[in-house]
Amino acid sequence: MSTIGQLFAATVATDPAKPLLTWYDDATGERTELSGATLANWVAKTANLLVDGCGLGPGSVASISLPPHWQTASIMLACWTAGLAVSHSADVQADVAFVEPEAASAAPDTYAVSLHPFALPLRGLPSGVSDWVSSARAHGDFYGGPAADPGAPSLVGLPGGGGSITHAELAERSLARAKELEIAKGDRVLIDIGAHPRPLDWLTAPIAAGASLVLSHRTAAGILDTRATTEHARLIP
Secondary structure, eight states: OOOHHHHHHHHHHHOTTSEEEEEEETTTTEEEEEEHHHHHHHHHHHHHIIIIITOOOTTOEEEEEOOSOHHHHHHHHHHHHTTOEEEOOTTSOOSEEEEOGGGOOSOTTEEEOOOOTTOOOOOSOOTTEEEHHHHHHTSOSSOOSOOOOTTSEEEESOTTTOOOEEHHHHHHHHHHHHHHTTOOTTOEEEEETTTOOSHIIIIIHHHHHTOEEEEEESOOHHHHHHHHHHTTOEEOO
16 A cells, blocks of 8 residues: 555656656745755655654644645645644644744744745744744755554544545545546646645645646636646646
8 A cells, every 4th residue: 555655755766856846826926846856855854853853753643734835745745754644624633733924823843834935944933933944954854764654544634524534545545636637657737726726636646646746826817828838737627
């Protein structure tokens, strides 16, 4: 049984120097491109932060209260690589939290995420709140900690009853969704966050399939076709 962490590692291994995630935010004019190696570096550093810095691992829960962004993708992939479950529900007690700076308040293992295009560190945070960028950068470039248990929860506090799914089920659902979206290994796909707001669509399905993704956020409809041509990508309807 595969996990998202394993599928991500396999995708990076095919060509680490190749662009893997390109991020556009048309409200801010941001364009950030990460190779497989660069994204894997952020994922490894964050996974090491979770395991070595916070003492977490399989069975722990991470609350991620962040909008879609390449930094959000890095944090989610790191959590699943280290075997944590991700929660978007306030009803689930979390062991670590990732929040936007304006939502940061003193609590154990709370990390503020700037979402800055160049991942600049944050200053002047409340006492007890750490900057994710500075904290992650202090950790190793390769993750050698415990792997995710395929049978352990990967998502918790799901809508409609607060259920959960395992790491193996998340990988299976991601591969199935990639098939529905006709995303195959080696593809380069453009995904409009407005049309596909779920991480299943904009992150785990293309990553699981072995595709390179271009994510476009807050984008006017008329721009998408031009962007697909510029990026040599296929627009996912």
